[in-house]
Amino acid sequence: MxxxxxxxxxxxxxxxxxxxxxxxxxxxxxxxxxxxxxxxxxxxxxxxxxxxxxxxxxxxxxxxxxxxxxxxxxxAAPLQEVKDWLSFYEKFWNERATLLKKILEE
The missing domain is CATH 1.10.10.10 (Winged helix-like DNA-binding domain superfamily/Winged helix DNA-binding domain)
Structure with missing residues (x-):
């Protein structure tokens, strides 16, 4: 560089x-x-x-x-960095949605 x-x-x-x-x-x-x-x-x-x-x-x-x-x-290879970064937040929001669904079902 x-x-x-x-x-x-x-x-x-x-x-x-x-x-x-x-x-x-x-x-x-x-x-x-x-x-x-x-x-x-x-x-x-x-x-x-x-x-x-x-x-x-x-x-x-x-x-x-x-x-x-x-x-x-x-x-497109450099976009893998962006995908990796976003995947953390996808997991975060999926966990929150699952928790919300569980709370609403109770």
């Missing part, structure tokens, strides 16, 4: 609705070029590129050059 420009936090990366939409679009496709991603938003190419850069820094997005075009694809 570069100390002058550390990788972005995965939670910061997915906090933005535009980046979540990019993740969703890439999840639904093998790869997409920048111009196809940009067409899905009401923001410019530069803004989409900045969002992609943040997603790349968290390793959520991988890019490759194909001629003059850059194509992007999703790498």
């Amino acid at each position: 570069n100390k002058t420009h550390p990788k972005h936090d995965i939670y910061v990366a997915i906090a933005d609705p535009t980046r979540r939409k990019i993740i969703r679009l890439l999840a639904d496709a093998d790869e997409l070029p920048l111009h196809e991603l940009t067409a899905q938003f009401q923001i410019g190419r530069t803004a989409v590129s900045k969002h992609l850069a943040i997603l790349k820094e968290t390793d959520l997005v991988i890019n490759r050059k194909l001629g003059r075009e850059t194509r992007y694809r999703l790498n």
Whole structure:
């Protein structure tokens, strides 16, 4: 990790609705070029590129050059951290719901 420009936090990366939409679009496709991603938003190419850069820094997005075009694809592996974090709270709420059900049945 570069100390002058550390990788972005995965939670910061997915906090933005535009980046979540990019993740969703890439999840639904093998790869997409920048111009196809940009067409899905009401923001410019530069803004989409900045969002992609943040997603790349968290390793959520991988890019490759194909001629003059850059194509992007999703790498969902970093989302495992989010899933693991949420699973604790899922267990917490399931236990609370079970307890509430038991209390209501009594």
